[in-house]
Structure formats: structure tokens, C-alpha cells
Amino acid sequence: MAEIEQLIVQRNQARADKNWAADAAARNRLTEMGIGAGRQHRQDQPAPCLRPVALLVPTG
DSSP, rough: OHHHHHHHHHHHHHHHHHHHHHHHHHHHHHHHHTTOOOOOOOOOSSSSSOOOOOOOOOOO
């Protein structure tokens, strides 16, 4: 569980820093672990997919 939370924190920081490579690496690792950390899209652009995506935030 600690690794998942760490990856979420890393991904959120990478997104804030606009470090898209680090964002993708963390997202891919979460996906490999079975955690759906799908890609977000901007409100003014069409969605890349039709399934809803939730932003993961660490708790605690």
C-alpha cells in the first residue's frame, strides 16, 4: 500500500511540475499494479475515452 501512495504522490508532483515523462511512468506503474490511474482530459477538449476516470489522491 505504501508503494501505491508513494506513486500517487510522485504522479501528482510530476503533473504539477509538468514533467509528463515522470507522470506517465508513475501512471504506467500504477496500471501494472491494477490501479486505474487513467489519463485526465481538459474540459474544453473531447474525452479520449468514454469511461469515467477518477483522480487518485493519497489518504492519511
